[in-house]
Amino acid sequence: MNNMHIDTIDRRLLDQLQRDASLTNQALADAIGLSPSACLKRVKRLKQVGIIERQVALLNPEALGPCLHMVVEVIMERDHKVLYQRFEKRALAAAEVKQCYKVTGEIDFVLIVTVPDMAAYDRFCDAVLYADDNLKKFRTLISRKRSKFDTAEQLITDSV
Amino acid sequence: MNNMHIDTIDRRLLDQLQRDASLTNQALADAIGLSPSACLKRVKRLKQVGIIERQVALLNPEALGPCLHMVVEVIMERDHKVLYQRFEKRALAAAEVKQCYKVTGEIDFVLIVTVPDMAAYDRFCDAVLYADDNLKKFRTLISRKRSKFDTAEQLITDSV
DNA sequence: CGTGAAATATGTATCGT
DNA sequence: ACGATACATATTTCACG
Numbered sequence: 615m616n617n618m619h620i621d622t623i624d625r626r627l628l629d630q631l632q633r634d635a636s637l638t639n640q641a642l643a644d645a646i647g648l649s650p651s652a653c654l655k656r657v658k659r660l661k662q663v664g665i666i667e668r669q670v671a672l673l674n675p676e677a678l679g680p681c682l683h684m685v686v687e688v689i690m691e692r693d694h695k696v697l698y699q700r701f702e703k704r705a706l707a708a709a710e711v712k713q714c715y716k717v718t719g720e721i722d723f724v725l726i727v728t729v730p731d732m733a734a735y736d737r738f739c740d741a742v743l744y745a746d747d748n749l750k751k752f753r754t755l756i757s758r759k760r761s762k763f764d765t766a767e768q769l770i771t772d773s774v
Numbered sequence: 775m776n777n778m779h780i781d782t783i784d785r786r787l788l789d790q791l792q793r794d795a796s797l798t799n800q801a802l803a804d805a806i807g808l809s810p811s812a813c814l815k816r817v818k819r820l821k822q823v824g825i826i827e828r829q830v831a832l833l834n835p836e837a838l839g840p841c842l843h844m845v846v847e848v849i850m851e852r853d854h855k856v857l858y859q860r861f862e863k864r865a866l867a868a869a870e871v872k873q874c875y876k877v878t879g880e881i882d883f884v885l886i887v888t889v890p891d892m893a894a895y896d897r898f899c900d901a902v903l904y905a906d907d908n909l910k911k912f913r914t915l916i917s918r919k920r921s922k923f924d925t926a927e928q929l930i931t932d933s934v
Numbered sequence: 935c936g937t938g939a940a941a942t943a944t945g946t947a948t949c950g951t
Numbered sequence: 952a953c954g955a956t957a958c959a960t961a962t963t964t965c966a967c968g
Contacts, residue, residue: 620838628838631831635795638943652954654945665837670830671791673927677825678780678788681927685845685875685884687915706922713886714922715845717915724845724915726873726886728928755847755877755884762866762874765925767833767841768888798944800962809936814963 683757688723843917848883
């Protein structure tokens with residue numbers, strides 16, 4: 615599913631699509647300077663090989679009601695793989711957890727958690743954090759403002 | 775740009791679109807149980823009022839080459855608004871910074887940074903972090919694995 | 935909100951480079 | 952191997968009920 619050529623045209627397509635995927639195939643072809651059929655073939659290929667994972671609508675969180683972002687740092691008690699996996703599984707299953715990073719150093723996991731209010735965060739802590747008896751400590755950094763949220767990956771400008 | 779009615783049908787549309795925006799309007803209308811024209815009208819309205827911010831393709835970072843995620847915690851020296859803004863501006867302008875949270879407590883900013891390798895991270899530190907003379911300290915948590923990355927917002931199941 | 939018809943877009947086959 | 956053209960199918964979009 616890997617090992618495929620991505621040329622400059624592919625890069626330009628990907629760059630466009632990860633910024634704005636609402637373009638029609640024709641408009642995209644036009645922007646890149648390709649015929650619609652060639653453009654479509656490339657986009658389909660990029661989807662098929664998994665370089666384009668999916669296409670989503672990004673919503674304005676604040677337009678949907680109150681919304682708090684938390685950065686949660688988690689330290690586990692014992693470094694046992696099974697216990698890590700147990701925690702990770704629970705975290706991943708929680709709808710409030712938007713992102714989960716397994717990190718090196720003193721901290722073991724960093725979670726990005728979204729809740730409507732503090733009461734909901736409290737319930738989340740009970741259900742996910744306090745529920746794990748191998749969790750030693752956690753620290754919550756409350757976001758006053760999420761000033762950047764960019765889903766676009768960096769596309770290397772060119773390669774030989 | 776706010777203050778509009780979002781009914782159950784809108785919620786179902788949003789829920790669908792933030793999971794998969796590759797559906798045609800017809801397929802979406804079908805899934806929700808609406809006529810294509812009514813469906814299109816709603817989606818257009820949701821875009822216009824800014825609830826749907828944009829539509830993007832999510833790429834598989836690893837299919838595009840090496841990719842490291844870092845969680846960077848930043849502590850500022852002095853709590854001056856102008857100095858905060860100066861740092862924030864530089865951070866937001868950096869392509870490596872994918873997310874920026876201004877948080878409460880000991881830490882002032884949390885950044886989610888993406889780079890292809892350690893050398894690139896080093897350059898990023900020079901260009902953004904060490905470049906700010908009001909930055910007191912920063913700590914880098916290196917992600918061994920990003921095990922969740924979900925862009926979908928929680929849609930309250932129902933409201934009166 | 936639904937229907938139906940005109941305007942657009944997509945997807946495939948085929949040819950040319 | 953890749954892109955262009957053309958044509959058949961499917962979708963979007965709008966006026967109207």
